[in-house]
Amino acid sequence: MGIGVFVGVLGGLLLAHAAYSTVQYRGMLKIMEEEFSGPPPNVIIELLLGLALCAIAGLAVPEKFHSILPYSEENRVVSLPANLDFMIFNHRGRALPFDPELKLKT
Template identity: 35%
Template sequence: MASIFHKFLLVTGLLSLFHAAYSAAQHRSYLRITEQKFVSLPVDILVQGIVSLFVAMYGIMYIAGEFKEIRATVDLENKSWETAKNIPSFYIFNHRGKALSPNYIPPAQKSSLEEIQS
């Protein structure tokens, strides 16, 4: 369970990251108004952006909880082959295979005259 400290870190990191982005936009506007050439962002904005990004990532990692294994075999080791292949969305009960059954009785076909009348 995420502690209040980690949530506070996440919010602080995100707010600081938005502030760094706003400061960068303000710096670009200032350069346009004063007709100066853009070379790079000031060091304080770069440092604030990078540090706030890492603080936000640290907060997110502790709020998200335990990571799952990337390999699918770890999750599938405890399942049998029958349950792993059991996908109900692929069940099809009305197919042509029933016509191969010796007990299959085909439905009565309508004549073309009966189809027109109905």
């Protein structure tokens, strides 16, 4: 987890730096009065590296992936939630004794 986050932050920094260098490069081009045809190669390398690092972080940080098969053991539906919106209170459970000690102290 720690390494994953570190890699992610590094990737983010690289991307930010790539953006910053592109802005700088465009500023320089304006001074030299040349047309902007594309980012310089070092920015492209930086972008690719940043992308790769971010992708690695994205895969590493959330740790375990869930299965998408509906009948796989982890996410097999075993029961539905009790329909609590429709719950009623005069059920047979009221005949059971309850602990009188349970009180809200304020």
